[in-house]
Amino acid sequence: MSTPVLTFLGAAGTVTGSKFLLEYQNHRTLIDCGLFQGEARWRRRNWDSFPIDPHTLDAVVLTHAHLDHCGYLPALVRQGFHGPVICSPATAEVAAIVLRDAAHLQMEDAGHARAGGYSRHDPPLPLFDSADAERAIRHFRPTPESGMSELPGGGTVTLYRAGHILGSTFAVVELGGRRLAVSGDLGRQNHPLLLPPEPLPDVDAVVIESTYGNRLHLPVDHARLARLITSTVERGGVVLIPAFAVDRTAVILHELAVLTTERLIPHLPIYVNSPMSLAALNVYRTAVEHKSDELRPEILTGDDPFDPGDLRLVQSVDESMRINNPGRPCIIVSASGMATGGRVLYHLERLLPQTKNTVLLPGYQVAGTRGRQLLDGARSVKIHGRYVPVRARVTDMPEFSAHADADELVNWLSTARREPDAVYVVHGEEDARHALADRIGDELGWTAVTPHHLERVRL
Structure with a gap:
């Protein structure tokens, strides 16, 4: 040729x-x-x-x-x-x-x-x-x-x-x-x-x-996110965020840290429950520590940009199963971001049937994935071979893309x-x-x- x-x-x-x-x-x-x-x-x-x-x-x-x-x-x-x-x-x-x-x-x-x-x-x-x-x-x-x-x-x-x-x-x-x-x-x-x-x-x-x-992306609506979290807390519910492990988890934690510092949301336990998310978060933290030239300069100064104040990193399967019944309002960030696999499926099984909970989808949902089904208003989704009713509030924030x-x-x-x-x-x-x-x-x-x-x- x-x-x-x-x-x-x-x-x-x-x-x-x-x-x-x-x-x-x-x-x-x-x-x-x-x-x-x-x-x-x-x-x-x-x-x-x-x-x-x-x-x-x-x-x-x-x-x-x-x-x-x-x-x-x-x-x-x-x-x-x-x-x-x-x-x-x-x-x-x-x-x-x-x-x-x-x-x-x-x-x-x-x-x-x-x-x-x-x-x-x-x-x-x-x-x-x-x-x-x-x-x-x-x-x-x-x-x-x-x-x-x-x-x-x-x-x-x-x-x-x-x-x-x-x-x-x-x-x-x-x-x-x-x-x-x-x-x-x-x-x-x-x-x-x-x-x-x-x-x-x-x-x-x-x-x-x-x-x-x-x-076109709209600017991040910080006030809307704060309202979603606060209203879920008032109902006694859990905010579940299926987030891509790489980058999106770090971005979400940074946003939650800003909202907590500005007292726009109550001080809550925030769980990161995904082995891949934790590993990727370590890479981002190392990049901050070494002042990577990919990062914005403002991220490289001050406190840990990924710690909202009560950050709990879930390591073991036993810990993961325990927070399926947290006993109090909290935020759970887990992968995968389109709910195609991973620990987030166990949380969805438990939390979707309850009206007090909120599932927040902060990224693109490919057609055919559970995340897209939830975004499109599915009344039930199939997880691990059985159908789970969707009664929780489901919403998206595409501006986090x-x-x-x-x-x-x-x-x-x-x-x-x-x-x-x-x-x-x-x-x-x-x-x-x-x-x-x-x-x-x-x-x-x-x-x-x-x-x-x-x-x-x-x-």
């Missing part, structure tokens, strides 16, 4: 499963390696044969450590991939936490299915296990942000700050004389902890996410000094992808397309 070819192996037509294959002559690099999540039609793709022989991949580049960008790595290694996984140092640290937890949940879910007899597979097996996760982690090759790295087989990759979660980057790959930027997930201009994304350098093509491609909104995505593209040949809009539901592509064409005058699954394009 005379020019590099880009193939969309995921996140084309859905908001998960980011995988983008770049090929030139005998060189193959996969940019991101995410799991498909949400609806069964997407999840089933995780079990499909990988479109190319994993042995033939030279390298994987990870933009960041969220499961829909890194979670397929253990399965890829299980099938024979043996090259380097290039990422930022913080992504290597956080992705190790995420993959170990994902393997644990895969094996736990298979065990529940075997015990309950509610799987269509006999016997139910995990997509990958802990040994696969450890093998994948050993392939990580951390590289500094804004530093160019050589790719095996030819070409280079440069990682730039994306401001989405700690360690998140967008990648610029140069191969065969062409330059491709892959946004990963772009962060907010006003993220409470992280600095915003760096400008887009000159490139020939861009792959851009569109999670919020048709929406760490994703750039439509304006921020367009503004980031406009930081480029020249027009790329094409912008490929991915990683969004169909209405969001098309809306963003239309805006790029109308406002920037650029060629913007919405590729389909397995589509191949020449750069």
Whole structure:
């Protein structure tokens, strides 16, 4: 092939499963390696044969450590991939936490299915296990942000700050004389902890996410959150926050610390009940201690930004089960953020049937997840093989999203000094992808397309 070819192996037509294959002559690099999540039609793709022989991949580049960008790595290694996984140092640290937890949940879910007899597979097996996760982690090759790295087989990759979660980057790959930027997930201009994304350098093509491609974020409504918490306390209830372990838990704790300090909410026990959340929180605290250049300067001064005053870190399973009956109003922050697995499911089983409780959803909920079902007003949800009635108050606060909104995505593209040949809009539901592509064409005058699954394009 005379020019590099880009193939969309995921996140084309859905908001998960980011995988983008770049090929030139005998060189193959996969940019991101995410799991498909949400609806069964997407999840089933995780079990499909990988479109190319994993042995033939030279390298994987990870933009960041969220499961829909890194979670397929253990399965890829299980099938024979043996090259380097290039990422930022913080992504290597956080992705190790995420993959170990994902393997644990895969094996736990298979065990529940075997015990309950509610799987269509006999016997139910995990997509990958802990040994696969450890093998994948050993392939990580951390590289500094804004530093160019050589790719095996030819070409280079440069990682730039994306401001989405700690360690998140967008990648610029140069191969065969062409330059491709892959946004990963772009962060907010006003993220409470992280600095915003760096400008887009000159490139020939861009792959851009569109999670919020048709929406704008409102400012965080501190007063509304305070009212939700206070009214739940007055009812004698519990506020349950299913939060993504990486970044969202830290952001929520910071917000609760501000509300407590300003006496907008009563002094309450605040439990963090997720092994992955605790591990990720330690990474954020270490970043504060070492004054990471990803963090906003104001976070690096003063007291612990993640301690609201009565913070209780739940370590053991016994402790986790005890706070299912806390005996007094409190706040529980637990993972996973879309209620697809983890300890939060046990809290939902216990708390959803009671009208005095509140479930607060502070992040994007992919179609097909329990979180999306709750957000859409489901009267019951299925957990561990049985239906649980939903009588608790369920509400969301999408302004806590760490994703750039439509304006921020367009503004980031406009930081480029020249027009790329094409912008490929991915990683969004169909209405969001098309809306963003239309805006790029109308406002920037650029060629913007919405590729389909397995589509191949020449750069």
